[in-house]
Amino acid sequence: MATDNANADGFGEVSRVRGIVFEYLSLGASVFGLVALGVLLVYVSIDAFDLANASPVWLLTYFLTLVVPFLAFCLYSANDPAVTRRALGVLGGGLVAVAAVFTAIETLLVPIPRLNWQLAYLFVVGAPVTAYLTYVGSGERVGAVGFGFLGRLLGGAALGLAVGTLFLVFDSLVWFLAYTLGVVPAVALYAFGSARSVPQAQTAALPAGLLGVVAAVFLRGVVPTYPSDLLIYLWTIAIPVAAAGAFAVAERRGRTAAAVVAGVPLALAAAGGFAAAGAGLPAPTVLLVLVLTGVPTAVYVSRVVDAGEGLVGFALPVLLVGGVVAGALIVEALGVPAPDPWLDPSFLTEAPSQTPTEAGLYPAIVGSVIIIAMVAVLSFALGVGTSVFLEEYTPGSGPLGTLTRIIQVNVANLAAVPSVVYGLLGLGLFANLLGLGIGTAVTAALTLSLLILPITIISAQEAIRSVPDDLRRGSDAMGATRWQTTKNVVLPEAMPGILTGTILALGRAIGETAPLIMIGAATTVFRAPDSLFSRFSAMPMQIYVWAGFPQADFRYGVVAAGVITLLIILVGMNGTAILLRNRAERGN
Amino acid sequence: MASSHDADATGITRRKSLAAIAGAGALGLAGCTQSGDGGDGGDELSxxxxxxxxxxxxxxxxxxxxxxxxxxxxxxxxxxxxxxxxxxxxxxxxxxxxxxxxxxxxxxxxxxxxxxxxxxxxxxxxxxDALTVVVNPDADFVDSLTTEELAQIWEADPAQTWDEVRDEFPNEEINRFGAADTSGTYDYFIEAILEERGHTSDYQATEQDNTIAQGVAGDQYAIGYFGFAYYSQNPDQLKALGIDDGDGPVEPSLETASSGEYIPLSRxxxxxxxxxxxxxxxxxxxxxxxxxxxxxxxxxxxxxxxxxxxxxxxxxxxxxxxxxxxxxxx
The missing domain is CATH 3.40.190.10 (Periplasmic binding protein-like II)
Structure with missing residues (x-):
């Protein structure tokens, strides 16, 4: 800022004090926030996994069998002596430093509750180093293969569970009819049209599909007998997914390979589904998990094998599973007391209870997942629609331009309205006036969509506005209509920004409690909701009421497990959206 | 489909065998159907x-x-x-x-x-329930209160310091934590203790017992009231006061509440x-x-x-x- 003390004779002296102070102030601001959040997360994880009761031997065992091999894998992939030296230096030096600092604080200042230096080391040094090495390792071929493989396994399983959860509420029979009568004919017509160059068939595809869907809704009550759920999922999801996988492989490797890559996982998944049905497990979910894990993984494996690079990466899941098994065996053999985590499988599959050890979150998880799925669709459609109209179709000047600006200012103000007000709106409008019912899932989804709509609109508008006008003009100059320009130029270009805004808004929606209280959502339900009009509870509601329970086990253990579950689901959801966004970015 | 090879000899044509396979498949599928109404019937409650x-x-x-x-x-x-x-x-x-x-x-x-x-x-x-009045475990100066003293602390125009309630109490400000006015506990407290004297608005109002407990546990001169359940699960965190309705102080407990001794706060x-x-x-x-x-x-x-x-x-x-x-x- 030379003008601050301008000197007519030349450049003069410029004080750097303000600049340096500013730099350190911004550093302080970021460190404060991150450290506070970090401490909160550390304590929540310690409570949820009962790490305070983990003996040092237990921690050391798993560190050696699980964390060290993982780090070694990442270092092997990175294949960079400098990184290896740095990582080992931090791990070793951190051990001494954390132990010394921790002991010093404990003896000189205050005792630190429910932490010991081993845990502090894991959180302060172990976790960041692991994250850094994961990042570095995944950048190279071996790591990319390993994490790509692992990600498809985990992501497919998560997707299968999520789809299975949605079908708890949405009528699978309507879906079966709609798919058979609407989707299949539409896709067939379209494919026929493009293969034989019959544009009429392509044009007819959409109306035919819509007709089929409408027919399905009417036929739902008329048709008396349906295939079992397992067959419905096999026909409507497993076979199309396998077909898509085969299609992806066929272009590269020919039909035989495609049939093998898609057919083997499909057959395994179908066999698994029928076996699960025989064993009394939830067969449709087993089928969905197997097929959504198996097909993408098989396609990925075939692609990597073709490329012929980084095949060692496939060892990563084996390494992790082996580490867990070896750790468990060693702990068992040594007789080391293992911690008893609150967040265990039964917490995710059981209903809430008055007994802390039996309490579970299952109905609330299902409620939250269903609501957030509906909110994502609704707010995306409404938000993108509104912002495209405001940005692309409204005039910039004249009385209508003024009206547009007034609307925009009001939308921005709506983003600051407290969520309780949206709750009241939802209670009055959706629950009472439209008669959708107090505390039902559909009322909640509509209310939360309205709540985040302003955020979605504003971010989508920003994204659309940032598309350079040159692109629009270029498209216009080619003779494109406004619809073609919007569809082919503006939306693809703006999609990453729109998705970023939607992700942030959904993160807010999944954690909301106040509007749910206002619309009368239940605090505790004992069964997962089975229709859009059944009462539900959401994770934040259940966590809130647990936090008020008299027993300390609820307030510390069960609440912490609930918070971690909520965070994991949030991260999973955001991860999916980020993947989609990155794909959209690459598409450009 | 080896059958087509010697179809003439055995009389099994390709069409027949296809029909047989289809029939068997249909029978197999029939075991995998469900009815459209999805009802699980019976006289089971639902x-x-x-x-x-x-x-x-x-x-x-x-x-x-x-x-x-x-x-x-x-x-x-x-x-x-x-x-x-x-x-x-x-x-x-x-x-x-x-x-x-x-x-x-x-x-x-x-x-x-x-x-x-x-x-x-x-x-x-x-x-x-035995509505329980709690103070900080370090509040050595008080073990029990009369209903009149309790009313002085919580009435619409309340005592500001402890020594206004009883002379030997310290000259320290009273910090109140209680139930919000949507709560039945609030209504019952008014009915049993305050009556027409009204409830003070100079207090931390909440629906969460946990918040009251945390507030009182963190402040030596605080006082709060809530249902007995919270106190019975966390007896070490807080000190429950005996209530003297003219017949000497009675501590809240399941026994005193059921025997009718713990008045007027058992409800x-x-x-x-x-x-x-x-x-x-x-x-x-x-x-x-x-x-x-x-x-x-x-x-x-x-x-x-x-x-x-x-x-x-x-x-x-x-x-x-x-x-x-x-x-x-x-």
Missing amino acids: GPINIAGSSTVFPLMSAVMEDFANEHPGVDPDISSTGSGGGFSNFFCTGDTDFNNASRPIQPEEEELCAENGVEFVELIAAT PLFTYPSIESLGEEHIAEFARYFVEQTTNEELVAGDVGYVPATEETQEEQMSILEDAIEQAQG
């Missing part, structure tokens, strides 16, 4: 039960619901903790819930609201089923189950921390309930 109301009754009701839901897989109960008053005015008297829990009797204006909307109900006693807890809802068999059955459980020592006293009903009270409640069910199902 249907939703919606309950809202008092956060004090919440742990008791939710424990009973949990057991009932485990016994009857078709029943889908849900419960919201809204406060007694919030539950009546927002959900029960508008006909949206089947039961409303309350930690004090229904009030006249709420009865009017229910009557306007044509909601009829019966009153059932769920358990007895009945209620639940109000809607008569219309009792017309549905699964709700009537749940109400019966609830009344049966009110004498269950292990559940009411052990798990939740309230005083179970006596056999006599239970019989009375059961006959009130049966009359209501009869009226509803007529």
Whole structure:
């Protein structure tokens, strides 16, 4: 800022004090926030996994069998002596430093509750180093293969569970009819049209599909007998997914390979589904998990094998599973007391209870997942629609331009309205006036969509506005209509920004409690909701009421497990959206 | 399909074998069908039960619901903790819930609201609670208060320092933590202690007992009140005061509350089923189950921390309930 003390004779002296102070102030601001959040997360994880009761031997065992091999894998992939030296230096030096600092604080200042230096080391040094090495390792071929493989396994399983959860509420029979009568004919017509160059068939595809869907809704009550759920999922999801996988492989490797890559996982998944049905497990979910894990993984494996690079990466899941098994065996053999985590499988599959050890979150998880799925669709459609109209179709000047600006200012103000007000709106409008019912899932989804709509609109508008006008003009100059320009130029270009805004808004929606209280959502339900009009509870509601329970086990253990579950689901959801966004970015 | 090879010899044509395979497949699939109505029939109880109301009754009701839901897989109960008053005015008297829990009797204006909307109900006693006044464990100066002293602390124009209440108390400011005005605990405290003297607004009001406990535990000169359950689960965190209603101080406990010594702060807890809802068999059955459980020592006293009903009270409640069910199902 030379003008601050301008000197007519030349450049003069410029004080750097303000600049340096500013730099350190911004550093302080970021460190404060991150450290506070970090401490909160550390304590929540310690409570949820009962790490305070983990003996040092237990921690050391798993560190050696699980964390060290993982780090070694990442270092092997990175294949960079400098990184290896740095990582080992931090791990070793951190051990001494954390132990010394921790002991010093404990003896000189205050005792630190429910932490010991081993845990502090894991959180302060172990976790960041692991994250850094994961990042570095995944950048190279071996790591990319390993994490790509692992990600498809985990992501497919998560997707299968999520789809299975949605079908708890949405009528699978309507879906079966709609798919058979609407989707299949539409896709067939379209494919026929493009293969034989019959544009009429392509044009007819959409109306035919819509007709089929409408027919399905009417036929739902008329048709008396349906295939079992397992067959419905096999026909409507497993076979199309396998077909898509085969299609992806066929272009590269020919039909035989495609049939093998898609057919083997499909057959395994179908066999698994029928076996699960025989064993009394939830067969449709087993089928969905197997097929959504198996097909993408098989396609990925075939692609990597073709490329012929980084095949060692496939060892990563084996390494992790082996580490867990070896750790468990060693702990068992040594007789080391293992911690008893609150967040265990039964917490995710059981209903809430008055007994802390039996309490579970299952109905609330299902409620939250269903609501957030509906909110994502609704707010995306409404938000993108509104912002495209405001940005692309409204005039910039004249009385209508003024009206547009007034609307925009009001939308921005709506983003600051407290969520309780949206709750009241939802209670009055959706629950009472439209008669959708107090505390039902559909009322909640509509209310939360309205709540985040302003955020979605504003971010989508920003994204659309940032598309350079040159692109629009270029498209216009080619003779494109406004619809073609919007569809082919503006939306693809703006999609990453729109998705970023939607992700942030959904993160807010999944954690909301106040509007749910206002619309009368239940605090505790004992069964997962089975229709859009059944009462539900959401994770934040259940966590809130647990936090008020008299027993300390609820307030510390069960609440912490609930918070971690909520965070994991949030991260999973955001991860999916980020993947989609990155794909959209690459598409450009 | 080896059969096509020697079709003439055996009389098995390709068409026939295809038909046979299709027939077998259809038979196989027939075992994998379901009917469109998806009903699970039978006389098993099924249907939703919606309950809202008092956060004090919440742990008791939710424990009973949990057991009932485990016994009857078709029943889908849900419960919201809204406060007694919030539950009546927002959900029960508008006909949206089947039961409303309350930690004090229904009030006249709420009865009017229910009557306007044509909601009829019966009153059932769920358990007895000992409303507990707590101070910080380090507050050595006080072990008990008379009802008059308690009223001085909480009335609309309250004492500001402890020595205004009793001369030997320290000259320190009183920090109050209590129930919010949507709570039945708040209403009952006014009725039992304050009456027309009104409740102070100079206090931290909350529906969460935990917040009261944290506030009092962190401040040597704080005072708070809430249901007995929280204190019984965390006796070391806070100090409960004896209450002197003229016959010497009585400490809150399940014994003193059930024997009637702990007055005036031992209070009945209620639940109000809607008569219309009792017309549905699964709700009537749940109400019966609830009344049966009110004498269950292990559940009411052990798990939740309230005083179970006596056999006599239970019989009375059961006959009130049966009359209501009869009226509803007529």
